[in-house]
Amino acid sequence: MFQPKRKQYLSSEEHIPCDVVFDILTGLPVKSLIRFRCVSNSWYSTITSRMFFTTHLNAVLLSNNNNSPNGFLLHMTEKELCTFVYNSDRTLTEVSRFRNPFYDHDLFDYCNGVFLFYNCYCRTICLWNPSIQKFRMIAASANHFPNCYITLGLAYHSANNDFKILLIAVAYGGIDGEQAPPTEAEIYTLSTDSWRRAVISVGSEPNIGSHIRLERTYLFFNGALHSLASTQGHNFILSFDVNEETFRKIMLPQDYINNGLLPILDLSADIDQQQQLAVFKGSLALIDFPVDRDIGDEIWHIWVMREYGVFDSWTKLTTVALSSVERFFGCTDSGELLVKKLF
Amino acid sequence: MSNTSENPNPSSSSAKITLKTSDNELFEVEEAVAMKFCTVKQYFEDEKDNDVAARGSSTVIPLPNVHSAVLARLISYCKKLPQSNAVADNHEEEETKKKERKQYGTPGDLVDLISAANYLDFKEGLEFFNQALADHIQNKSVEYVRKFFGIKGDFEPHEEEKYREEYAWAFEGVDED
Numbered sequence: 001m002f003q004p005k006r007k008q009y010l011s012s013e014e015h016i017p018c019d020v021v022f023d024i025l026t027g028l029p030v031k032s033l034i035r036f037r038c039v040s041n042s043w044y045s046t047i048t049s050r051m052f053f054t055t056h057l058n059a060v061l062l063s064n065n066n067n068s069p070n071g072f073l074l075h076m077t078e079k080e081l082c083t084f085v086y087n088s089d090r091t092l093t094e095v096s097r098f099r100n101p102f103y104d105h106d107l108f109d110y111c112n113g114v115f116l117f118y119n120c121y122c123r124t125i126c127l128w129n130p131s132i133q134k135f136r137m138i139a140a141s142a143n144h145f146p147n148c149y150i151t152l153g154l155a156y157h158s159a160n161n162d163f164k165i166l167l168i169a170v171a172y173g174g175i176d177g178e179q180a181p182p183t184e185a186e187i188y189t190l191s192t193d194s195w196r197r198a199v200i201s202v203g204s205e206p207n208i209g210s211h212i213r214l215e216r217t218y219l220f221f222n223g224a225l226h227s228l229a230s231t232q233g234h235n236f237i238l239s240f241d242v243n244e245e246t247f248r249k250i251m252l253p254q255d256y257i258n259n260g261l262l263p264i265l266d267l268s269a270d271i272d273q274q275q276q277l278a279v280f281k282g283s284l285a286l287i288d289f290p291v292d293r294d295i296g297d298e299i300w301h302i303w304v305m306r307e308y309g310v311f312d313s314w315t316k317l318t319t320v321a322l323s324s325v326e327r328f329f330g331c332t333d334s335g336e337l338l339v340k341k342l343f
Numbered sequence: 344m345s346n347t348s349e350n351p352n353p354s355s356s357s358a359k360i361t362l363k364t365s366d367n368e369l370f371e372v373e374e375a376v377a378m379k380f381c382t383v384k385q386y387f388e389d390e391k392d393n394d395v396a397a398r399g400s401s402t403v404i405p406l407p408n409v410h411s412a413v414l415a416r417l418i419s420y421c422k423k424l425p426q427s428n429a430v431a432d433n434h435e436e437e438e439t440k441k442k443e444r445k446q447y448g449t450p451g452d453l454v455d456l457i458s459a460a461n462y463l464d465f466k467e468g469l470e471f472f473n474q475a476l477a478d479h480i481q482n483k484s485v486e487y488v489r490k491f492f493g494i495k496g497d498f499e500p501h502e503e504e505k506y507r508e509e510y511a512w513a514f515e516g517v518d519e520d
Binding site: 031 | 457458461482484485493510513514517
């Protein structure tokens with residue numbers, strides 16, 4: 001435009017430096033990147049490199065997060081899976097809609113663009129990345145565990161640009177005083193397509209796994225998977241560090257325990273309170289809310305662990321009254337609770 | 344080029360810096376604008392250290408790799424920087440920003456702007472024009488991209504064929520040119 005003699009294409013002297021080409025490519029959507037991988041061997045290596053993957057992912061996350069409270073919602077029907085983003089003006093915008101290839105599976109988890117599906121009857125696990133239209137059926141070891149319920153968590157392993165699945169089979173037995181079979185954990189690594197067995201041990205307690213009760217799904221936060229856990233009347237958060245493949249125990253807030261809001265995850269008791277882990281404004285949070293919906297306003301309690309892993313940093317944040325809540329989804333970046341109301 | 348001036352204006356109160364382009368044109372720009380170019384900033388601070396205060400604003404900073412037409416564009420971009428750099432909040436805003444990025448000319452112009460912004464170490468500008476070029480090539484074919492960047496395809500034909508078959512969906516709906 002301002003240099004009329006300019007040609008449409010670059011000559012070899014007008015070379016754009018590699019690092020600039022790298023930055024230009026990070027501004028492209030996934031479909032273009034898949035196509036441009038076959039421009040040349042060098043572009044292929046660039047686009048498939050770990051560094052590129054991380055930079056691109058961060059750029060996408062940043063453009064999604066800024067100025068909007070974030071919060072993705074997934075909606076699944078038999079035929080379709082839709083994703084919505086929650087806007088700052090409290091409306092929902094549909095971001096994408098996919099044909100659901102796994103209508104006989106339950107959507108269990110989601111992490112960095114990858115979905116984890118599980119069919120509890122056939123005990124099959126699938127990973128699905130809709131943006132590159134790839135899925136993988138995983139030869140599950142879940143079949144090895146009779147009389148157990150399966151808990152599954154999907155995590156992104158940042159150090160290796162890899163995904164891992166944590167599977168813990170929790171035995172139904174042991175409730176009537178009989179010896180429960182030991183609880184087993186297995187870890188799947190996507191890059192090697194292999195399972196490895198792990199022992200659930202935490203510091204001085206070498207076999208914390210027996211008699212444990214866990215949630216069926218996990219919260220992925222700060223490089224670790226988290227589940228509320230209960231063993232022999234003792235409640236805590238079990239965390240699994242994905243990079244180091246180690247288990248850890250995170251104690252629940254003291255005043256939560258003192259208030260006698262126990263027990264959690266007790267399948268036999270008449271439960272009128274439910275607890276859920278969430279991420280509240282960048283911190284691990286415990287949300288405690290009533291299940292009984294006949295009473296009017298229901299009291300919700302929120303605790304936040306201000307400093308991750310530091311017991312003393314648990315803070316009772318607030319108590320709110322909400323009515324007729326059917327389901328709690330999670331928190332937005334700005335600290336709003338997303339719930340589904342009955343009416 | 345209305346934003347630039349070749350005749351010095353000594354009565355102006357804000358500090359000005361003179362830049363000299365590859366085609367020997369002189370640009371007098373406000374210090375705040377010039378300092379966005381880290382290369383200029385570095386040069387300017389080095390000069391200061393060398394104690395040329397006595398010469399004051401008469402310092403001329405040479406930019407042998409930047410053409411006057413490109414510099415004029417960069418300066419005019421700098422002046423509307425604040426709103427340009429806000430991150431899009433929603434879909435409509437993103438569309439508006441795309442249109443805004445489109446105003447900076449042909450892909451060839453963008454390459455000039457990118458090269459200059461890179462040489463001047465002008466981060467925000469580089470990001471902006473990189474994204475403008477990314478917008479432009481987003482729906483282009485592999486052949487177009489090879490031609491545009493002057494890259495030779497170096498896959499074995501059967502390898503490339505296999506790849507294109509495996510990811511056929513990624514090659515659908517590309518622009519005609």
